[in-house]
Amino acid sequence: MCYNYPMITHSHDPLIFNAGVNRIKYSKNGSSNDNCPFCDKSQQANIHKVQDDMVWLDNKFMTIENSQMTVLIESAEHLGDVTTYSRKKNRELFRFAFACWQETMDSGKFDSVLMFKNFGPMSGGSLRHPHMQIVGLTCNDGYEDVTAENFSGINVLKNDRIEISLSDHPIMGLAETNISQNCVMSADDEDLFADAVQNTAKYYMNDFMNGRCDSYNLFFYKIDGRTICKVVPRFLTSPYFIGYKIPQIFTNERMQEIVQELRKALT
Numbered sequence: 001m002c003y004n005y006p007m008i009t010h011s012h013d014p015l016i017f018n019a020g021v022n023r024i025k026y027s028k029n030g031s032s033n034d035n036c037p038f039c040d041k042s043q044q045a046n047i048h049k050v051q052d053d054m055v056w057l058d059n060k061f062m063t064i065e066n067s068q069m070t071v072l073i074e075s076a077e078h079l080g081d082v083t084t085y086s087r088k089k090n091r092e093l094f095r096f097a098f099a100c101w102q103e104t105m106d107s108g109k110f111d112s113v114l115m116f117k118n119f120g121p122m123s124g125g126s127l128r129h130p131h132m133q134i135v136g137l138t139c140n141d142g143y144e145d146v147t148a149e150n151f152s153g154i155n156v157l158k159n160d161r162i163e164i165s166l167s168d169h170p171i172m173g174l175a176e177t178n179i180s181q182n183c184v185m186s187a188d189d190e191d192l193f194a195d196a197v198q199n200t201a202k203y204y205m206n207d208f209m210n211g212r213c214d215s216y217n218l219f220f221y222k223i224d225g226r227t228i229c230k231v232v233p234r235f236l237t238s239p240y241f242i243g244y245k246i247p248q249i250f251t252n253e254r255m256q257e258i259v260q261e262l263r264k265a266l267t
């Protein structure tokens, strides 16, 4: 038996990665804070905005073509993270990040603007210093391959201000928590959102798998009138996904357990 390709003939155009730029980057930065470009203020150039110890600036290493790559340095602390900041600091970070993200979208220069964060060795990040990335794409719709069902799932918490679910049709798997609110957010809404993301990321780093997970991503979306953050604990990427684009989830029993644990972490 031989399988025929499905009807869809066009998939997402790939982003173009400029390998020459990346060679310079890796040769310059080790894992300690020696030579950390975010600790060393003299290395910071093309700054868009500063608030307290947070700095939004151009990424020096524009590895993706047809884009504007920017970096948001979250804190002056080299070993800081969303999972260890005080509640107040984390809320300030989210407000600042949302403002920078919105400003990039409002510029009208981009087809889509991605905002995400890598943390830990499995997350795809190359610098320890805590930062988010805001990337405007000029020739690419970043949302082309995500669908509404990627953001729904088993209900964790739902009220008129916030909706949290564990994906049953994740983009990749295994456990993707979706935190979502209306697109128009008051300052209080932003705080609520920041707290939910922080508590979820803390759960994945400290309790989920008995603390054996050391990496996560945050992915932000503005889609269908909602602001969404997907919190994804990261492991070695599954060959089922790499070779066949097949996402995975846990068994229903384990999914229900995670939902219960998340509820506890969110209260």
Ligand SMILES: [Zn+2]
Pocket: 033, 036, 037, 038, 039, 040, 077, 078, 129
């Ligand atoms: Zn640093």
